Every structure is written in C-alpha cells, then in structure tokens.
Amino acid sequence: MPSLAALLPLVALATASQAFVTLPLNPVTGREGAYLKGLPDADRARVKLLKSRASSGPTTVPATNLAYVQYTTSVGVGSPATYYNLVVDTGSSNTFVGTGTKYVRTSTSVPTGQDVNVTYGSGYFSGVEYLDQVTLAPGFVIKDQSIGDALSWADFPGVDGIVGVGPADLTVGTLTPDVDATIPTVMDNALKQGLIEQEILGVSFAPATTYSDTNGALTYGGIDSSLYEGEITYTPLTTTYPAAYYWGINITDSTYGTTPVFTDSTAGIVDTGTTQILLADDYFDNYIAGIPGAYMDNTTGLLVVPSSSVAGIQPLNFTIGGTSFALDAAAQLIPEDQNIAWGGSAGVQYGVVGNLGSLSGEGLDFIVGQKFMERYYAIFDTLNSRVGFALTNHTFSTYSA
Ligand SMILES: *[C@@H]1O[C@H](CO)[C@@H](O)[C@H](O)[C@H]1NC(C)=O
Ligand SMILES: *[C@@H]1O[C@H](CO)[C@@H](O)[C@H](O)[C@H]1NC(C)=O
Ligand SMILES: *[C@@H]1O[C@H](CO)[C@@H](O)[C@H](O)[C@H]1NC(C)=O
Ligand SMILES: *[C@@H]1O[C@H](CO)[C@@H](O)[C@H](O)[C@H]1NC(C)=O
Ligand SMILES: *[C@@H]1O[C@H](CO)[C@@H](O)[C@H](O)[C@H]1NC(C)=O
Numbered sequence: 001m002p003s004l005a006a007l008l009p010l011v012a013l014a015t016a017s018q019a020f021v022t023l024p025l026n027p028v029t030g031r032e033g034a035y036l037k038g039l040p041d042a043d044r045a046r047v048k049l050l051k052s053r054a055s056s057g058p059t060t061v062p063a064t065n066l067a068y069v070q071y072t073t074s075v076g077v078g079s080p081a082t083y084y085n086l087v088v089d090t091g092s093s094n095t096f097v098g099t100g101t102k103y104v105r106t107s108t109s110v111p112t113g114q115d116v117n118v119t120y121g122s123g124y125f126s127g128v129e130y131l132d133q134v135t136l137a138p139g140f141v142i143k144d145q146s147i148g149d150a151l152s153w154a155d156f157p158g159v160d161g162i163v164g165v166g167p168a169d170l171t172v173g174t175l176t177p178d179v180d181a182t183i184p185t186v187m188d189n190a191l192k193q194g195l196i197e198q199e200i201l202g203v204s205f206a207p208a209t210t211y212s213d214t215n216g217a218l219t220y221g222g223i224d225s226s227l228y229e230g231e232i233t234y235t236p237l238t239t240t241y242p243a244a245y246y247w248g249i250n251i252t253d254s255t256y257g258t259t260p261v262f263t264d265s266t267a268g269i270v271d272t273g274t275t276q277i278l279l280a281d282d283y284f285d286n287y288i289a290g291i292p293g294a295y296m297d298n299t300t301g302l303l304v305v306p307s308s309s310v311a312g313i314q315p316l317n318f319t320i321g322g323t324s325f326a327l328d329a330a331a332q333l334i335p336e337d338q339n340i341a342w343g344g345s346a347g348v349q350y351g352v353v354g355n356l357g358s359l360s361g362e363g364l365d366f367i368v369g370q371k372f373m374e375r376y377y378a379i380f381d382t383l384n385s386r387v388g389f390a391l392t393n394h395t396f397s398t399y400s401a
Contacts, residue, residue, distance in 0.1 A: 058222030076135030089273035096148030123155025196221025235321035240267035257314030268366030303351035
C-alpha cells in the first residue's frame with residue numbers, strides 16, 4: 001500500500017548552510033577562442049539548432065494519479081526502450097529507475113563509474129549511475145541522460161523510480177566519488193539538445209475518481225492552454241533559503257474563512273512529490289482552530305474533521321502573486337472511499353492539509369503539494385525563474401463524502 005509521498009531530498013536541507021557555486025554569465029562581447037575560430041561551423045550548428053527548435057514545440061504527455069497520493073508518468077530508458085512508471089517530482093532532481101521494473105541495460109547504457117545515493121523525506125535509494133537514452137514522449141528522446149539504477153531502496157511501493165524535475169543543484173552530493181558534481185536534469189538536457197525551446201514544465205493534475213486515474217498531463221517545454229482557464233498568475237522564485245534550493249516561492253498571506261492563517265509574506269515550496277498541503281505548525285494551528293473539534297490523528301498523521309464540522313468548512317485561501325487561490329471544502333477533505341489508500345480508517349473524515357512538524361520562520365514554512373495542484377494548473381518556469389498558477393475547470397467542486 002503506498003504511503004504518503006514526501007520526496008524532498010534531505011541532501012539540500014542538510015547542506016543548507018553550504019555556499020553554492022554561482023556560474024558567471026558568458027559575456028557576449030568576449031568573442032574570442034574556440035567559438036570565434038570555428039565561427040562558420042558554429043553558425044551552421046546554430047542554424048541547425050534554431051531550425052530544429054522551430055519544430056520543437058511543447059510536448060504534452062499523460063500522467064497518472066496513482067492511489068490518490070502520487071503522480072506518475074511513463075518514461076522510456078534505453079534502445080529499445082523499457083518503459084517505467086516514474087513519480088513526477090519537482091522537489092528532487094535525480095532521475096532513477098529500478099524500484100519496481102528492473103533497469104534493462106541496452107547498447108545505449110553507459111556506466112559512469114559513479115555510485116548514487118539520495119535520501120528523501122520518506123525513503124531513499126542507492127545504486128549506480130549510468131548515461132542512457134531517455135524517451136519522454138514519442139520522438140522526444142534525450143541522449144546521454146544521467147540516470148540511477150536503484151539497487152537498494154525504501155518506500156517506493158508500486159512505482160519504478162522518480163523523474164526529478166527540480167533544480168539541478170539538488171543533485172550535488174548524490175554521486176560518489178564525484179561528490180561535487182551537478183547532474184543535469186531531463187529538462188536541462190532537453191533544452192540543451194534542442195528538444196524544447198524553453199525550459200518550462202506545465203503540470204496539470206486533477207482529483208482522481210479511481211485508484212489509478214490517468215487524468216493528468218505534463219507539458220515539456222511550455223504550457224498547454226487547453227488545460228487551464230483564465231489568466232496565469234506568476235510569482236518569482238524566492239530568495240529565502242532553504243526554500244530557494246527547490247521550486248520555492250513566497251505566499252503573501254493566507255486565510256481560512258475570515259481567520260488569518262498567516263499575515264506576513266513567507267517562503268515555502270511547490271512540490272508535486274509531496275501529497276498534502278503542509279503548513280508550519282503555528283500556521284496549521286491557526287487553520288484548525290477555525291474547524292470546531294478538528295485534531296491531528298497521531299496514528300495516520302492526518303487531520304480529522306468531525307462530521308458535524310464538514311458542512312461548515314470555509315475556503316482556505318493563499319495569496320500568490322497578488323491573486324487569491326482558494327481551496328474549497330472539496331479541496332480540503334479526503335473522500336471517505338479513499339481512506340484506506342491514505343492509510344486511514346473507514347468512517348472517519350480526514351483532511352488533506354497537514355503540519356510541517358516545525359514552527360514558521362525557518363525559511364520553508366509551507367509545501368504546496370499535489371492536492372493543491374489537483375485544483376490549479378502549475379507552471380515551473382526555469383527560463384524566467386518563476387512559478388505560475390491558473391484556475392482549471394476542476395478548481396471548485398461540490399464535496400460529497
Ligand atoms: C546513503 O546515504 C545515507 C544518508 O547519508 C547513508 O546513511 C547510507 O549509508 C548511504 N547508503 C549507501 C549505500 O551509500
Ligand atoms: C476540463 O478540461 C479538460 C482538459 O481540457 C477536459 O478534458 C475536460 O473535458 C473538461 N471537463 C469539463 C467538465 O469541462
Ligand atoms: C519571503 O518570505 C521570507 C520569510 O519566509 C521573508 O523573509 C522574505 O522577505 C519574503 N520575500 C518577499 C519578496 O516578500
Ligand atoms: C499527538 O501527539 C502530540 C505530540 O506528540 C500530543 O501533544 C497530542 O496529545 C497527541 N494527540 C493525541 C490525540 O493523542
Ligand atoms: C477566498 O476565496 C473565495 C473564492 O475565491 C472568495 O469567495 C473569498 O472571498 C476569499 N476569502 C478571502 C478572505 O479573501
């Protein structure tokens with residue numbers, strides 16, 4: 001039975017005080033050296049790339065809401081490709097296979113001589129690193145992608161690994177002996193190899209109606225305007241650490257009904273690999289104080305809402321980039337027919353909002369997880385260092401237990 005996912009790699013949190021390397025921008029005026037000497041060739045190569053890019057629009061692939069608590073997508077590795085169901089994780093950046101279907105080596109599989117080891121909020125994997133061909137969609141084939149072959153692991157039930165689409169800096173410290181190496185993500189390589197024009201990932205999730213519901217979509221290289229409604233609201237990536245190691249943003253305030261949950265701008269992260277919506281403990285206390293009789297069940301780690309309080313659930317709103325994003329009652333409550341999949345008991349009303357286990361003021365005071373993105377389209381825009389959200393046709397719905 002799958003457990004609630006919390007796939008943040010602890011490596012970044014553990015090294016939060018470590019200075020990160022900033023790459024200088026290449027000055028465009030510094031026209032000398034190999035680039036200039038090879039100019040005609042370089043120009044031809046550039047034209048070829050530009051032309052190939054002209055035909056490389058965004059590519060949308062399906063994603064599956066698995067057991068209500070995680071999203072997977074099918075990723076091919078090798079030639080001929082073996083297909084793996086990988087958790088889509090914006091909160092980590094290593095891509096690996098082997099926790100279900102074993103890694104099948106083909107002529108495109110090249111061992112790198114590196115060991116790999118990543119510890120997540122729940123679970124870990126360790127194994128060996130390869131370069132291999134990775135197929136994200138038909139005709140969308142990344143060459144020489146660094147991937148892990150998981151040889152030991154914990155907590156990846158029912159899935160074959162992760163496709164990590166967080167910032168590449170999160171991979172530092174995951175290889176041995178090259179502990180200082182950064183591993184380019186599939187997004188980084190897709191851009192470099194001209195498969196996408198813009199390093200942008202569009203994420204469309206939706207509430208599942210069955211245990212394995214292919215109701216989601218990932219757009220590599222842009223956004224898909226058929227998957228959201230109205231305007232996109234963007235907010236810049238936060239500069240507050242440790243949130244800034246991830247897809248971190250600031251939320252300027254939050255209310256439950258008319259009660260403040262927090263009133264000062266605070267940093268946190270947007271993470272498809274975390275199932276719930278998590279708030280710093282003091283913020284969470286403000287939230288549940290508004291729900292009569294609600295309490296944290298220590299066995300499941302889930303909020304319990306007395307049935308007498310269900311009808312009175314108020315919108316939980318977050319102001320992001322000047323726009324209020326509301327979660328209605330349906331977005332805050334777990335349909336009771338999903339209780340077992342969430343690790344709960346029958347006949348209890350659970351909520352999807354949880355607490356982080358630490359107080360606010362630590363630079364990572366919320367996690368906007370899968371359950372938020374089941375309501376709002378999300379855009380992870382590396383090109384412009386920002387995250388976007390938009391309404392969907394399933395942002396609001398009527399709750400029925
Ligand atoms: C992986 O890393 C964890 C945490 O740093 C460590 O406890 C574990 O021994 C490592 N496992 C392997 C196989 O290197
Ligand atoms: C909602 O939008 C999705 C994606 O565009 C579409 O497939 C679906 O039919 C829409 N549902 C409704 C109820 O309009
Ligand atoms: C983001 O939140 C942090 C607190 O977590 C705060 O120190 C910082 O000033 C905020 N940034 C902006 C731009 O509001
Ligand atoms: C749950 O655990 C917390 C902290 O350990 C404790 O204060 C609280 O009383 C527990 N709640 C229940 C309902 O057992
Ligand atoms: C929360 O959002 C809902 C739905 O958009 C809106 O009706 C309500 O006024 C908002 N509440 C506050 C306090 O902004």
